[in-house]
Amino acid sequence: MQALFYTGPEQMELRDTELPPLAAGESRVRVLATGICGSDLHAYHGHDPRRVPPMILGHEAAGEVVEGALVGKRVTMNPLVICGHCDYCREGRQNLCSNRTMLGMNRPGTFADSVVVPDHCLIELPDGMSPVVAALTEPAATVLHAINRLERSLARPLAEARVLVIGAGAVGLLTGLMLRQRGVRRLTLAETNPLRRETAERAGLTMIDPRQTPPEADSVEAVFDCVGAAVTRAMAVQATRPGGALMHLGLQDNDGPFDMRAVTLKELIVLGAYTYTPNDLHATVDLLASGALGSLDWVETRGLEGGATAFADLVAGRTAAAKIVLTP
Numbered sequence: 001m002q003a004l005f006y007t008g009p010e011q012m013e014l015r016d017t018e019l020p021p022l023a024a025g026e027s028r029v030r031v032l033a034t035g036i037c038g039s040d041l042h043a044y045h046g047h048d049p050r051r052v053p054p055m056i057l058g059h060e061a062a063g064e065v066v067e068g069a070l071v072g073k074r075v076t077m078n079p080l081v082i083c084g085h086c087d088y089c090r091e092g093r094q095n096l097c098s099n100r101t102m103l104g105m106n107r108p109g110t111f112a113d114s115v116v117v118p119d120h121c122l123i124e125l126p127d128g129m130s131p132v133v134a135a136l137t138e139p140a141a142t143v144l145h146a147i148n149r150l151e152r153s154l155a156r157p158l159a160e161a162r163v164l165v166i167g168a169g170a171v172g173l174l175t176g177l178m179l180r181q182r183g184v185r186r187l188t189l190a191e192t193n194p195l196r197r198e199t200a201e202r203a204g205l206t207m208i209d210p211r212q213t214p215p216e217a218d219s220v221e222a223v224f225d226c227v228g229a230a231v232t233r234a235m236a237v238q239a240t241r242p243g244g245a246l247m248h249l250g251l252q253d254n255d256g257p258f259d260m261r262a263v264t265l266k267e268l269i270v271l272g273a274y275t276y277t278p279n280d281l282h283a284t285v286d287l288l289a290s291g292a293l294g295s296l297d298w299v300e301t302r303g304l305e306g307g308a309t310a311f312a313d314l315v316a317g318r319t320a321a322a323k324i325v326l327t328p
């Protein structure tokens, strides 16, 4: 099979490689669509010690089962391979499984013609759902998980809140679309890249360039920081009203300072969210298949052979697409 290998910092190479063997309880999925994630870009820069080259990255995918359980079925997959018996798994918080591994991190990923996946990770798609849309399940489930977590900490229903989303990459854009679908009416997205602002505006979202128009202090009940940089964390703390909640989703840097004094004085709730549970993934497939998040035409598709260029374009900010999906 052909696979896009991450061979070293800023190097991707399309290679022929042996079909990986199938163990008991595993299926082979022919990949029809696989999205490039921010975490793949992070690895591409050589910044992720968990992703060691040479390896096949990629964990957002949909395809058709060609060997194993569910042969002939279209599926998406939970890239988190969980143990099912640790404390977290037993209490339904499988995203925190103590023994988890992950496709495209410590198992071969989805930037390939096919991928081997444990049967329990497969999620069958409803009839007619396009593989490109289904490949958005993983990032959209991350967003769903984060919105549900934040919603539980608000004093009033989420739909009544003023909400600021920082960043309009795929996660920021999906956060905006999902909040709108949840009935949030006073919703603003902050994005510095004009191409991305345009894409989000076309999807009907209200945008600001925070360098021109910084969000007002104490103006919103909830903030989603989908960038996760020192400057966006400062913006988030400033914009949140006393008693409000801040969801930290992005992983761009870990630089300080972080205004803990404001967290105390404004009685802020600061939350993190990591990936999704199997329930979140199933709910997200239903949501995406229903069309409730709009046309999703901001996704750009390219062949697997265009993968290396896609990485370079994303890094250089040369594309207006919030998400590039490769179609092997």
Ligand SMILES: [Zn+2]
Pocket: 037, 038, 039, 059, 060, 138, 139
């Ligand atoms: Zn991802």
Ligand SMILES: [Zn+2]
Pocket: 082, 083, 084, 085, 086, 087, 088, 089, 097, 098, 099, 100
């Ligand atoms: Zn577990």
